[in-house]
Amino acid sequence: MAAGLRDQLIGAWKLISYEERPVDGSPSFYPMSEKPMGIIMYTPDGFMSAQLMKPDRKPFASGDWFKGTDEEYKQEASTYIAYSGPFHVDEEQKTLTHSMRISLPS
DSSP states (O other), rough: OOOOHHHHHHHEOOOOOOOOTTSHHHHHBOTTTTSSSEEEEEEESSSSEEEEEEEEEEEEEEEEGGOOOOHHHHHHHHHEEEEEEEEEEETTEEEEEEOOOEEEEE
């Protein structure tokens, strides 16, 4: 018997692309560039975690995230996305749903 969609998802996956397609029909765009970096992980107990970032992000000048400038925080929010929480698979409909419990930006 073939594994269901949920079982096939379990593990870690490397991000290949991230394209946003507006529902209003306007052109697609790539908020993290056409070559983003990222990983998503699905655990057997029903949780997921995703990290996406724009390549070549500038580090904080101080080297300390807690001592960042307003401009550095603005860059952080526009070049990095992270979220995690439970996931649900509807095997019949072949759909996957993420529920965010924590995220950056929030």
